[in-house]
Amino acid sequence: MSTENQNRRDFLKKSLITLAAVPAAGVAAQAILSGTARAAGEKLVDEKDPTAAALKYTHAGKKPADYKEKRGGVEPKDQTCANCILYVKIDDKIGKCNMIANGAVKAGGWCTAWQKKA
Numbered sequence: 624m625s626t627e628n629q630n631r632r633d634f635l636k637k638s639l640i641t642l643a644a645v646p647a648a649g650v651a652a653q654a655i656l657s658g659t660a661r662a663a664g665e666k667l668v669d670e671k672d673p674t675a676a677a678l679k680y681t682h683a684g685k686k687p688a689d690y691k692e693k694r695g696g697v698e699p700k701d702q703t704c705a706n707c708i709l710y711v712k713i714d715d716k717i718g719k720c721n722m723i724a725n726g727a728v729k730a731g732g733w734c735t736a737w738q739k740k741a
């Protein structure tokens with residue numbers, strides 16, 4: 624296993640542990656399942672949803688001011704839901720996220736769990 628794959632696994636493991644600590648994040652396991660199902664007419668998740676907020680998700684793909692992390696060779700400015708491994712496309716504008724159960728995310732969105740799509 625490559626170091627990058629190990630780092631990715633460690634990161635995802637830590638993210639799931641973090642989610643487990645968020646009240647109402649009992650939905651995390653459910654999120655993993657629902658992300659595989661495409662839902663027509665899916666509503667966008669509220670950015671204040673506990674899981675989305677814990678992950679600092681924004682529809683606009685805004686990163687925290689101090690976020691400078693290049694992941695998988697991708698600069699922060701180029702990291703979006705559309706090129707995240709956890710994104711399941713519904714259409715060109717939205718998709719489901721395997722981390723967020725309560726609604727769709729925008730293709731141009733972003734959160735701290737972003738990982739490069741393989």
Ligand code: SF4
Binds near residue numbers: 708722738
């Ligand atoms: Fe989900 Fe990835 Fe978008 Fe974060 S960046 S909300 S993990 S699809």
